[in-house]
Amino acid sequence: MTAIVPVPVGLTVAALLFCIGLIGVLVRRNIIVILLSIEMMFNACGLAFVFAGSYWLQPDGQVMYFFILTVAAAEVSVGLSLVLQMYRQFGSLDVNTINRMRG
Amino acid sequence: MTVIFYISAALAVVAAILTITRANAVHSLLYFICSLLATAVMFFVLGAPFVAALVVIINAGAIMVLFVFVVMMLNLGPQTAERERTWLRPRTWIGPVLISALLIVELVYALVYSRAGDTVGKAVEPAAVGVALFGPYLLAVELASMLLLAGLLGAYHLGRGVLKFRGGR
Amino acid sequence: MLSLLWLVPALPLAGFLILVLGGKRLSHQAVSVVAVGSTGFSAIVAILVGATHFRFAPGGGAYSQTLWQWMRVGDFAPSVTLSLDALSLTMMLVVTIVGFLIHVYSTAFMAADEGYGRFFAYMNLFVASMLILVLADDLLFLYLGWEGVGLCSYLLIGFWYKDRDNVRAALKAFWVTRAGDTALAIGVFLLFTSFGTLRIHAILENVAGYPVGAPLCNVAAALLLAGAVAKSAQLPLQVWLPDAMAGPTPVSALIHAATMVTAGVYLIGRMHALFLKAPTALFIVAVIGATTLLLAAFSAVTQHDIKRILAYSTISQIGYMFLALGVGAWAAAIYHFVTHAFFKSALFLGAGVVIQALGGEHDIFRMGGLRRRLPVAFWAFMFAALTLAAVPPLTLTFNSKDLILNQVWLSGRSGAVLWALAAAGSLLTALYTFRMAFVVFLGPEQTRPMDKPPLWMLVPFAVLSLLGAVIGVPELLNALTGVKGFYYYLDSAMSGPVHEFDASVTEWVFQGIYVAISAIGIALAYVFYEHALAYVRSVTATRVGSLLHRLLFAGWGFDWLYRHLIAVPYVRVARLNRGDVVDLLYVAVAHVSRGINMLLSLTVNGNVRWYAAGVAAGAVVVLGLVVLL
Numbered sequence: 001m002t003a004i005v006p007v008p009v010g011l012t013v014a015a016l017l018f019c020i021g022l023i024g025v026l027v028r029r030n031i032i033v034i035l036l037s038i039e040m041m042f043n044a045c046g047l048a049f050v051f052a053g054s055y056w057l058q059p060d061g062q063v064m065y066f067f068i069l070t071v072a073a074a075e076v077s078v079g080l081s082l083v084l085q086m087y088r089q090f091g092s093l094d095v096n097t098i099n100r101m102r103g
Numbered sequence: 104m105t106v107i108f109y110i111s112a113a114l115a116v117v118a119a120i121l122t123i124t125r126a127n128a129v130h131s132l133l134y135f136i137c138s139l140l141a142t143a144v145m146f147f148v149l150g151a152p153f154v155a156a157l158v159v160i161i162n163a164g165a166i167m168v169l170f171v172f173v174v175m176m177l178n179l180g181p182q183t184a185e186r187e188r189t190w191l192r193p194r195t196w197i198g199p200v201l202i203s204a205l206l207i208v209e210l211v212y213a214l215v216y217s218r219a220g221d222t223v224g225k226a227v228e229p230a231a232v233g234v235a236l237f238g239p240y241l242l243a244v245e246l247a248s249m250l251l252l253a254g255l256l257g258a259y260h261l262g263r264g265v266l267k268f269r270g271g272r
Numbered sequence: 273m274l275s276l277l278w279l280v281p282a283l284p285l286a287g288f289l290i291l292v293l294g295g296k297r298l299s300h301q302a303v304s305v306v307a308v309g310s311t312g313f314s315a316i317v318a319i320l321v322g323a324t325h326f327r328f329a330p331g332g333g334a335y336s337q338t339l340w341q342w343m344r345v346g347d348f349a350p351s352v353t354l355s356l357d358a359l360s361l362t363m364m365l366v367v368t369i370v371g372f373l374i375h376v377y378s379t380a381f382m383a384a385d386e387g388y389g390r391f392f393a394y395m396n397l398f399v400a401s402m403l404i405l406v407l408a409d410d411l412l413f414l415y416l417g418w419e420g421v422g423l424c425s426y427l428l429i430g431f432w433y434k435d436r437d438n439v440r441a442a443l444k445a446f447w448v449t450r451a452g453d454t455a456l457a458i459g460v461f462l463l464f465t466s467f468g469t470l471r472i473h474a475i476l477e478n479v480a481g482y483p484v485g486a487p488l489c490n491v492a493a494a495l496l497l498a499g500a501v502a503k504s505a506q507l508p509l510q511v512w513l514p515d516a517m518a519g520p521t522p523v524s525a526l527i528h529a530a531t532m533v534t535a536g537v538y539l540i541g542r543m544h545a546l547f548l549k550a551p552t553a554l555f556i557v558a559v560i561g562a563t564t565l566l567l568a569a570f571s572a573v574t575q576h577d578i579k580r581i582l583a584y585s586t587i588s589q590i591g592y593m594f595l596a597l598g599v600g601a602w603a604a605a606i607y608h609f610v611t612h613a614f615f616k617s618a619l620f621l622g623a624g625v626v627i628q629a630l631g632g633e634h635d636i637f638r639m640g641g642l643r644r645r646l647p648v649a650f651w652a653f654m655f656a657a658l659t660l661a662a663v664p665p666l667t668l669t670f671n672s673k674d675l676i677l678n679q680v681w682l683s684g685r686s687g688a689v690l691w692a693l694a695a696a697g698s699l700l701t702a703l704y705t706f707r708m709a710f711v712v713f714l715g716p717e718q719t720r721p722m723d724k725p726p727l728w729m730l731v732p733f734a735v736l737s738l739l740g741a742v743i744g745v746p747e748l749l750n751a752l753t754g755v756k757g758f759y760y761y762l763d764s765a766m767s768g769p770v771h772e773f774d775a776s777v778t779e780w781v782f783q784g785i786y787v788a789i790s791a792i793g794i795a796l797a798y799v800f801y802e803h804a805l806a807y808v809r810s811v812t813a814t815r816v817g818s819l820l821h822r823l824l825f826a827g828w829g830f831d832w833l834y835r836h837l838i839a840v841p842y843v844r845v846a847r848l849n850r851g852d853v854v855d856l857l858y859v860a861v862a863h864v865s866r867g868i869n870m871l872l873s874l875t876v877n878g879n880v881r882w883y884a885a886g887v888a889a890g891a892v893v894v895l896g897l898v899v900l901l
Binding site: 036 | 104105107108112115116119120122123128131132135138139142145146148149150151153154157158161162165166169170173174176177179183187190191195196198199200202203204206207210211214215217219220221222223224225226227231232234235236240243247250251253254255257258259260261262264265266
């Protein structure tokens with residue numbers, strides 16, 4: 001019933017998703033989209049873990065995804081409230097405006 | 104079954120590419136939800152129904168909804184889309200694409216030469232995951248709950264009015 | 273009794289520590305008691321130890337007492353050891369006795385000075401250092417004493433430091449002796465690398481295995497000679513001693529007449545086995561001695577500052593000691609040192625009495641007729657002057673200078689030339705000594721003395737003068753009856769190529785020549801300076817005369833030479849290098865660091881995506897390394 005997938009293919013998919021998320025982080029200037037791209041990277045890591053868990057037939061892969069998810073949730077909630085602060089302080093969602101810590 | 108895996112994999116990647124290239128923030132969000140749902144299908148096909156459900160419920164159902172709330176609160180819509188398009192000149196894509204391409208090449212190289220086999224094709228039952236969570240990973244589960252509490256408090260505090268900066272420039 | 277040897281240098285050192293720690297809190301009385309007491313007790317212990325050593329000489333002639341191990345670095349393990357043999361016994365007795373008498377004198381001379389405690393602290397430190405120098409068994413320990421006396425000389429010459437001329441004189445003394453000290457240090461290093469030890473006995477034993485004229489011995493001896501020449505103010509490093517008279521008179525008496533300036537003589541005497549294997553170096557010693565004594569004697573004839581006359585006289589007499597060492601007459605050199613210590617310090621103390629009595633007057637042509645006013649000083653001064661000029665019967669026959677001259681004549685190849693130079697020097701010695709004595713004490717009175725000199729200044733002066741005169745008694749007994757005297761004692765400990773005259777008739781003939789020389793010198797002084805002063809002045813007023821007079825007065829122009837050869841170019845180069853070329857390297861390092869800092873801080877631009885790109889690039893690099901390697 002379950003699919004039989006070669007390991008390099010599955011992990012390549014995860015790598016692809018990760019790199020696309022990386023491109024998103026580096027290119028976009030809207031902070032919301034940057035956070036979204038980070039979520040994508042989380043998701044890709046989770047996929048890799050679950051794939052490995054199904055290769056080794058151990059629940060540890062899924063358990064790891066569970067924790068990744070928890071961390072992502074906590075991070076997103078705090079991150080988004082920081083985004084709200086940023087919008088109130090600087091009046092813009094452009095990440096280039098929050099560059100005061102330089103020199 | 105394997106075919107479904109490949110189809111949903113392709114879908115996930117395409118949706119991801121579309122996510123990062125849209126000027127409208129809401130469109131990006133929706134495409135990402137698509138990607139997440141494709142990932143859920145991939146998990147189900149790999150024999151991990153528990154996490155498949157988790158993706159849909161928590162990842163797409165809670166985290167993304169939170170994003171949507173914030174986007175709606177900040178009133179991001181078609182007006183800001185114009186400004187976004189000016190930021191997304193082709194010239195800005197060169198560097199990041201280069202870095203990521205190098206990364207992908209290295210990862211694929213390592214994977215192809217790893218000479219690992221295929222997945223076995225059996226499912227891992229949710230019951231086994233539950234036993235693992237309440238067994239060896241019990242402490243981590245408790246810590247995760249504390250982490251969520253911290254996140255809750257942090258979000259509450261940081262989300263209040265305009266916070267005053269103390270010191271700094 | 274011999275084990276009390278360590279007390280001899282330790283007591284003055286303890287005195288120094290008490291005076292330094294006590295500082296201004298001690299009263300003049302307490303300072304005098306501590307200073308004079310420590311040197312006095314040291315002298316008593318020295319006499320007791322000396323007597324014991326003399327009566328019950330231990331086997332091998334030398335008694336050594338190891339106090340502690342100084343350090344142990346690999347093979348290098350010098351220890352703090354005091355060694356006593358005839359040579360160091362003689363030096364120790366002279367230093368302690370003369371030191372004690374001069375300390376007593378200083379309590380009266382420096383009574384009105386506000387730096388009283390400081391003065392005696394330095395003097396005590398000097399006595400301790402000098403004793404370490406002469407009692408040391410290890411060249412490193414000797415070098416410690418050597419540096420110590422150099423330091424005290426600097427401190428005491430510049431004692432009245434508020435006057436910049438004194439400070440300059442002190443610095444000049446220090447720098448010139450430093451040049452010699454450096455050569456001495458290099459010589460010590462050379463000896464250590466060749467022999468692996470710095471113990472003097474071990475070195476001299478090792479040296480015995482080398483052939484005569486070995487290059488190592490010549491070089492090492494030449495380096496030690498350079499150190500001795502600087503410390504003993506011989507050509508070409510004699511320029512510091514006349515200017516060192518800027519210090520208080522007791523300092524000139526103790527350091528620059530009796531003890532420190534003879535450290536070079538002691539060093540060569542101690543290492544004479546090394547010098548015997550280096551005939552070139554030994555010949556240079558003799559030549560330096562002969563030329564110095566003549567040049568300094570010429571200069572002394574023209575001086576009119578009483579202390580400068582005595583300074584040049586010291587340089588000249590040490591030239592005699594070097595000459596004796598150069599022909600291998602070690603015992604004669606040390607014997608001359610003993611007599612010189614007594615009569616030269618006596619002359620200096622007498623000069624101090626006269627200077628203080630006349631309220632600080634140094635020019636002899638402004639003194640005169642003091643015979644009636646200062647009778648005790650007059651007679652003591654005359655005694656000492658007669659000893660310096662080697663006149664019998666007061667100084668008795670076969671005194672130290674005649675012994676040296678005899679040994680020089682008998683020494684072979686160039687003996688006759690050196691003898692002629694030394695004899696000419698003898699004539700000049702008598703001339704300048706009695707020029708000084710007659711002008712100061714006879715003739716019309718120019719300045720009135722203010723007070724009678726204090727008792728405690730006259731007593732040490734008289735005692736030293738008497739000691740200088742009577743030290744020759746054992747030698748007279750030896751000549752007449754064959755009883756072994758002091759010279760024999762020294763000779764037995766440091767035997768060199770001793771020569772004897774073929775017949776005793778020849779010996780008496782030479783003695784007669786010496787007496788005649790001294791008599792002619794005194795007569796010339798009497799004639800020129802008592803009766804024909806106007807004639808003398810007319811000679812010096814002529815073109816040639818005044819030129820010659822200026823040259824001799826300035827010490828043969830050595831000061832001018834050194835200033836133009838060394839000081840002026842050095843100052844010019846120092847001015848050029850004011851920005852410090854070497855510093856440029858370190859400044860450049862700072863500049864480069866700052867430049868790199870500025871470059872790197874460009875990366876801290878506050879742009880979040882830039883940082884993320886940095887992280888990603890780093891990950892790519894690391895993964896690349898992992899994948900490739």
